Amino acid sequence: MVDFKIDQEKCISCGICANDCPMRIIDMDQYPSLTLENEPKCIQCQHCMAACPVSALSIVGKNPEESEKTLDLPDSKLVDNMIKTRRSTRNYKDEILDKNLINEMLKTASYAPTGHNDNGVRFTATYDKESMSKFKEMIYSSIKSAKEEGKLAPEMNFLYQLQQIWENTGQDRIFWDAPHIVIASSSNKNVTPIEDSIIALSYFELLANSNNIGTLWNGMIKWTMEAIDPSLIKKIGIPEDHKIGYIMLFGKTNIKYPRAIQSNGIDIHSFTIS
Numbered sequence: 001m002v003d004f005k006i007d008q009e010k011c012i013s014c015g016i017c018a019n020d021c022p023m024r025i026i027d028m029d030q031y032p033s034l035t036l037e038n039e040p041k042c043i044q045c046q047h048c049m050a051a052c053p054v055s056a057l058s059i060v061g062k063n064p065e066e067s068e069k070t071l072d073l074p075d076s077k078l079v080d081n082m083i084k085t086r087r088s089t090r091n092y093k094d095e096i097l098d099k100n101l102i103n104e105m106l107k108t109a110s111y112a113p114t115g116h117n118d119n120g121v122r123f124t125a126t127y128d129k130e131s132m133s134k135f136k137e138m139i140y141s142s143i144k145s146a147k148e149e150g151k152l153a154p155e156m157n158f159l160y161q162l163q164q165i166w167e168n169t170g171q172d173r174i175f176w177d178a179p180h181i182v183i184a185s186s187s188n189k190n191v192t193p194i195e196d197s198i199i200a201l202s203y204f205e206l207l208a209n210s211n212n213i214g215t216l217w218n219g220m221i222k223w224t225m226e227a228i229d230p231s232l233i234k235k236i237g238i239p240e241d242h243k244i245g246y247i248m249l250f251g252k253t254n255i256k257y258p259r260a261i262q263s264n265g266i267d268i269h270s271f272t273i274s
C-alpha cells in the first residue's frame with residue numbers, strides 16, 4: 001500500500017529511519033521493515049526516506065535520488081532581516097509575473113507542513129490581467145449589490161465606502177492594483193484546513209519576498225467572498241467542501257523600504273513549574 005522498499009545493497013542498518021518515524025512503526029531487524037499490519041498507520045510523511053543517509057529507502061513510489069538535496073542553511077542574519085523588513089505591499093508595478101515563476105513558488109509553498117500530513121492545500125491563482133480585472137469587478141459589484149439590496153451588514157459598510165471610492169475615482173483600495181491573487185483553500189475533511197492554508201501562504205510570502213515580489217494578505221476579499229457573496233467561491237472553481245484559509249495579493253513592487261518598522265508587538269512570557 002505505501003510501497004516501503006529497502007535497497008539492501010545500500011542500507012547500512014543505522015536505524016535512523018526507524019528512530020525518526022513519527023508513528024514509530026518501522027521495525028529494525030537486520031534491515032528496516034514495515035509490516036502489513038502497521039502500513040495503515042503510516043501518514044506518508046516520507047521522513048524515513050528524507051532521513052536515510054545513503055538513499056536506501058523508498059516509500060510511496062518515490063526514488064530518494066530524485067529528492068532535492070539539502071543545501072547549507074541561509075545565513076540566519078539575512079533570514080532575520082528579511083522577516084523584519086518584510087512589509088505589506090500596496091504599490092505594485094503594472095506587470096504580469098512569469099507563470100512558471102508563480103507555479104514554482106506555489107510548488108515550494110506546498111512543502112509547508114499540514115496537520116496529519118494531509119497535504120490538501122489548493123492554490124487558486126490568476127496569471128493574466130484580464131482574469132484579475134474581471135474578478136475585481138465581481139468583488140466590487142457584489143459589495144455594491146449587497147448594499148443596494150440592504151444585505152450589507154453594518155460592520156461591512158466600510159467595504160461599500162471603498163467600492164464608492166473605486167466607482168468614483170478609480171482608486172483601488174481593496175486590491176491596490178495588484179496584478180495577481182492567490183487563494184489558499186483546503187477540504188473541510190482535512191484535520192486543519194485553515195491552518196494548513198495560512199501556513200502555506202506564509203511560506204509563499206517569504207519566498208515571494210526573496211524574489212523581490214511584494215505581497216498583501218487580504219481579509220477584505222475573503223470577507224466579500226464568504227460573508228457577502230459566497231457564489232463567487234464556486235464561480236472561480238473552489239470546491240464546495242473547501243474552506244478558504246486566506247487570500248494573498250502579489251506582484252512586482254514599486255516600493256523599496258530602506259529600513260524596518262520598530263515592532264511594538266513583542267509579548268513574550270515564560271513559565272516555570274516547580
Ligand SMILES: Cc1cc2nc3c(=O)[nH]c(=O)nc-3n(C[C@H](O)[C@H](O)[C@H](O)COP(=O)(O)O)c2cc1C
Nearest residue numbers: 086087088089090174216217218219220221246261
Ligand atoms: C490576516 C490579515 C489580513 C489582512 N487584510 C488586509 C486587507 O484586507 N487589506 C489590506 O490593505 N491589508 C491587509 N492586511 C495587512 C495588514 O494591514 C498589515 O499587515 C499591517 O498593517 C502591518 O503592516 P506590515 O504588514 O507592512 O507590517 C492583512 C494582514 C493580515 C495578517
